[in-house]
Amino acid sequence: MRVTVIDYRAGNLTSVVKALRSLGAEVLVTEDPEVARNAERMVLPGVGHFAATRRLEETGIRAAVEDAIARQVPFLGICVGLQWLFAGSSEAPDCTGIGALSGSCQRFAPGRKVPHVGWNSLSIRQNSRLLAGIAEGGFAYFTHSYWAPVGVETVATANYGEPFSAAVERGNVMGVQFHPEKSGETGLKVLRNFLEFPSC
């Protein structure tokens, strides 16, 4: 199973690459749009600031990702990678997401600790391929200050003052706000589901 992991200098890729490899995936890390254009399966990780996605525009990776999504390549966005699937984020209003899902990301309201850090429970909203076999109330590790809205493509929510999209799935486009590479057995199961997602 070959997976292309997009490197856009947004934090550290070691853990996600390690987790995918531990599941038997052959991982290719790239920031080259030509390489990304040939991806059979794509992961867009990302920790840090939404503004880091600007680099995806500058390097031409964005167009390659949009092509891949249009070609029905299974795509998984993690953390900022999920947020990028939406229209944008108030964290960096001048950067646009790809708008595959509707709505924008916003900062958690004052009155509680931000970032939202730790293990939160998943509330499953509908059946999905990404979360197949994940139990209602299963725990995943989150670390983020901005949250994505709940919409028809939301397959699981988590709650931190307000409910937000913890996992989304629309056709071949998937995203998780939590870090599956750091979420123990639950996270590895999600990654395994992604790796087994049918690719045409």
Add this chain to the structure above:
Amino acid sequence: MLTKRIIACLDVRDGRVVKGVQFVDLVDAGDPAELAARHAASGADEIVLLDITATHEGRGTLLETVRRTAQRLFVPFTVGGGIRSADEAAAVFDAGADKISINSAALTRPELIGEIGAQFGAQAVVVAIDARRATEGDPVADAQVYIAGGRKPTGRRAIEWAREAESRGAGEILLTSMDSDGTRAGFDCELTAAVSEAVQIPVIASGGAGTAQHFTRVFCEGKADAALAASIFHFGIADVRSLKEALRRDGIPMRLPC
């Protein structure tokens, strides 16, 4: 529901886990990779590896230890001890750490917090504060920051330094009470609450864990978001799972391993 985190800490010297009381009388407690895996399987929400190697030669083994420990670990992994620059931090991240913890280097040059955050995200930067209750003034409000394993005072107040660390972009504060550390007599709940209420970022309480009740108290009275302990897990006094079961019975939200 967001759960309170139980963090297992491994103090590592020359590639081996050690434990002592208040950083002296160290005894061998095992292999870091093995212990980290065991704690994670038992339900530890995170692993912290704190390198207390004093010598330069010993530092070389740290990256190898981090790499080996991270290899089989699929929960968040923080590494601290002696990281002085963004480049050193980058090497530790590259070896497999998810977060780094900085202490005296951040006090010497607070810009380091923002420099590491800019490259790896604020969530990856934990500022560790070793504090002692003040002997003059208000013991808690004026609690002082120490470096060099609690031996050297910096003349800074813990609360004020925690606020500065937050404003410079720290993702979390790891607060160790040097008065309680190694005593197994309980966390310093008052100090933890004072720091936790002073900042918006999560605070990890450390120092003094001995019983399950100590954890319940530091989550309730101490307003801690996470609590860290080392020695009680190493020698089988309590494993993480039984600790978390006890805390859940006390009504503390806990992630129990499946």
